[in-house]
Structures are given as structure tokens and as C-alpha cells.
Amino acid sequence: MPAAIVDSPRGGLQAKPRPYLSVVIPVYNEEASLAALFARLYPALDQLTLAYECIFVDDGSHDRSVALLRAQQQARPQETRVILFQSNFGQHAAILAGFERAMGEAIVTLDADLQNPPEEIGRLVAAIQAGHDYVGTIRRGRQDHFARRWMSSLINGLRARTTHIRITDQGCMLRAYARAVVAAVNASREVNTFIPALAYLYARNPTEIEVAHEARTAGQSKYSFYKLIRLNFDLMTGFTLVPLQLFSMLGMIISGLSGVLVVILAVRRLWIGSEVEGVFTLFALNFFFIGIALFGVGLIGEYVGRTYEQVRGRPRYLIAAVLEEGAEALPPAERAREAERADARAVTRV
Ligand code: UDP
Numbered sequence: 001m002p003a004a005i006v007d008s009p010r011g012g013l014q015a016k017p018r019p020y021l022s023v024v025i026p027v028y029n030e031e032a033s034l035a036a037l038f039a040r041l042y043p044a045l046d047q048l049t050l051a052y053e054c055i056f057v058d059d060g061s062h063d064r065s066v067a068l069l070r071a072q073q074q075a076r077p078q079e080t081r082v083i084l085f086q087s088n089f090g091q092h093a094a095i096l097a098g099f100e101r102a103m104g105e106a107i108v109t110l111d112a113d114l115q116n117p118p119e120e121i122g123r124l125v126a127a128i129q130a131g132h133d134y135v136g137t138i139r140r141g142r143q144d145h146f147a148r149r150w151m152s153s154l155i156n157g158l159r160a161r162t163t164h165i166r167i168t169d170q171g172c173m174l175r176a177y178a179r180a181v182v183a184a185v186n187a188s189r190e191v192n193t194f195i196p197a198l199a200y201l202y203a204r205n206p207t208e209i210e211v212a213h214e215a216r217t218a219g220q221s222k223y224s225f226y227k228l229i230r231l232n233f234d235l236m237t238g239f240t241l242v243p244l245q246l247f248s249m250l251g252m253i254i255s256g257l258s259g260v261l262v263v264i265l266a267v268r269r270l271w272i273g274s275e276v277e278g279v280f281t282l283f284a285l286n287f288f289f290i291g292i293a294l295f296g297v298g299l300i301g302e303y304v305g306r307t308y309e310q311v312r313g314r315p316r317y318l319i320a321a322v323l324e325e326g327a328e329a330l331p332p333a334e335r336a337r338e339a340e341r342a343d344a345r346a347v348t349r350v
């Protein structure tokens with residue numbers, strides 16, 4: 001197994017075995033779930049008898065998550081790294097930050113809320129070891145609200161029809177990627193992205209397995225209906241231009257039909273004389289087409305806005321601190337100050 005050279009806490013360099021498995025976990029206000037997560041995740045990974053690291057990315061939490069992550073990092077320093085964001089940049093940005101620092105050959109993403117059981121990670125790793133470079137998952141008996149399931153299946157269907165991405169259940173974030181796929185994701189500088197779909201583009205030998213799914217037992221979903229819509233727009237606009245093309249097609253068809261209508265109306269005008277009936281039908285048609293036009297403008301806006309965000313090239317996230325073994329090479333006084341700063345940030349955000 002290759003060895004990575006890291007600064008040892010006592011100064012000087014020493015060889016640390018490079019982990020085979022990196023588990024990347026975004027955390028946003030998950031104080032209620034973290035203790036249970038640690039209690040299940042580490043034993044599940046210990047059982048695999050391979051070198052691993054857990055990378056927790058705190059996405060600007062303003063509850064006690066940072067303190068809990070810090071304590072866990074101290075309890076299991078060999079296997080734990082914690083990245084603290086300055087503020088909330090979103091789940092996918094958090095995963096990207098984890099990807100950029102992951103050292104494993106196999107990289108697994110997992111939610112912090114235990115909806116995806118960590119005990120399933122072994123099966124994902126086995127699929128990577130069998131030669132797959134992308135292991136997707138399908139949630140068996142999905143435990144989410146009806147409206148969420150309905151929306152997922154709608155977007156799943158739309159995505160399947162308009163892109164080349166073949167994912168049965170795009171919403172499940174418990175997934176495994178080979179190092180090469182993660183490297184390609186890291187090289188893509190996309191601002192708004194949807195990681196399972198992006199990674200799929202770079203996979204050579206993808207597969208899917210079924211995993212268990214549990215209801216959220218602690219804390220609340222961090223996705224409001226509005227955030228979910230935004231995320232699904234990221235998915236649709238990031239991977240296909242079909243919505244725009246449909247609009248040009250629709251525009252062409254409607255213009256064609258309107259041309260025919262104009263001719264018919266002109267002939268009727270000459271034949272029958274002026275007619276004033278059907279005003280309400282006219283209103284209805286008008287509103288209908290104005291609605292379509294506004295939707296089209298909004299859709300173009302979604303693409304233009306994303307293009308704008310991309311060309312501005314602002315950083316996708318800002319890191320306030322990284323808590324890891326190597327970081328302990330900082331002098332103790334500096335380390336204490338850094339810890340205080342991170343704690344103060346956690347408190348001031350309340
Ligand atoms: N999350 C995050 N930043 C956000 C929203 C969510 O890091 O802005 C994390 C959250 O802590 C959890 C994961 O992303 O670990 C999935 O979030 P959640 O369980 O709320 O989503 P759902 O299961 O409802 O889709």
C-alpha cells in the first residue's frame with residue numbers, strides 16, 4: 001500500500017499508510033444525528049479491515065456540530081479529518097471539498113443523517129474492488145414523504161429522457177467512486193453541479209446496487225421545497241440543453257399555427273364580416289401563451305444565470321479550518337487560537 005508522508009505531531013516527517021477508503025460526509029446542523037452516526041460508522045468501517053479515513057465537511061453549521069466533529073477528530077485522529085466551511089455553500093460544494101482532499105482509492109459519499117446505513121459501505125467497496133469505477137445505489141423501500149418521492153420520480157423520468165445519464169435513483173447519495181472518477185470530478189470546475197450525475201459522465205464501468213433506506217430519526221431535512229427545485233434545476237441545466245431546444249421547437253410550432261390562424265381569420269373577415277364573439281376564449285389563449293413565454297424566459301434565465309456564475313469564477317467554497325493530524329504540526333498556541341476562532345464562529349452563527 002502506498003505511503004503518504006505527513007508531518008507527525010511531534011515534528012519531523014513520518015510515513016502514514018495511505019487510506020484505501022475515503023468516506024466523505026457533508027454535515028449541516030446535524031448535532032442530533034452525529035453521535036449515532038459515529039457510533040455506527042466507525043465500527044462498520046473497522047470491520048472492513050482496510051485503511052480508511054472519514055472526511056467530515058461542516059457546511060457552515062450553527063449548532064453544536066462543529067464541537068462534536070472536533071471531539072470526534074480528537075477521539076479518532078488517525079481516521080478522521082474535518083473541514084470547516086466559513087458559511088453554508090451547499091451539500092454538493094461540501095462533497096467537492098471532501099473529494100479534493102480524499103486520499104483513498106475508493107471514495108464513498110454518505111449523508112450524516114443515517115438515512116443511508118453506513119453498514120452498506122462494505123458492499124459498495126466490494127463492487128469497486130470487483131472493478132467498477134462508479135457504484136450507484138437504489139434505495140430499497142425509500143422512507144421519504146410522498147411528495148418527495150413523487151418529485152424524484154418526475155425528475156428521474158425527465159432526466160432519463162433528456163440526458164445520457166443512466167441512474168435509476170439519482171437522489172441517493174450513498175455512492176462509491178474510484179479515484180480516477182473523483183479526479184475527473186475535481187478537474188471539472190463547475191459551480192452548480194450534481195455530483196452523482198457528473199461522476200457518471202466520467203465512469204467507464206458503472207454499476208448499481210440496492211441499499212437499505214431509513215427514515216430520518218433525528219433533526220430535519222435541510223432541503224426545503226424551494227431548495228429541492230433549485231437542486232433539480234442544477235441537474236437539468238447542468239447536463240442537457242434539451243429544455244431550451246424544446247422551447248425553440250415549441251416556438252416554431254406555435255408560430256406556424258398562428259400563421260395558419262391569421263389566414264383563417266382574414267378569410268373569415270372578408271367572408272363573414274367583423275366578429276366579436278369568443279373574447280374569453282381569446283383571453284384564455286392569451287394567458288396560456290403568456291404563461292408558456294414566461295416559463296421560457298425563466299428557463300433561459302436559469303441557463304444564463306448559471307453561465308454568469310460560472311464566468312465570474314468565484315470560489316465554490318471557503319474553508320475556515322481543517323482539523324487533521326498533519327494540522328497538529330501547528331504550534332500549540334496557534335492551534336488553541338484556531339480552535340477558539342472556529343468555536344467563536346460556531347457560536348456567533350446561532
Ligand atoms: N447538507 C449540507 N448542506 C446543506 C444541506 C444539507 O451539507 O446545505 C447535508 C446534510 O447535513 C446531510 C446531507 O447533506 O448530511 C443530506 O441532507 P438532508 O438529509 O437534509 O437531505 P434529504 O435526505 O432530505 O434529501
Ligand code: MG
Binds near residue numbers: 111216
Ligand atoms: Mg437525509
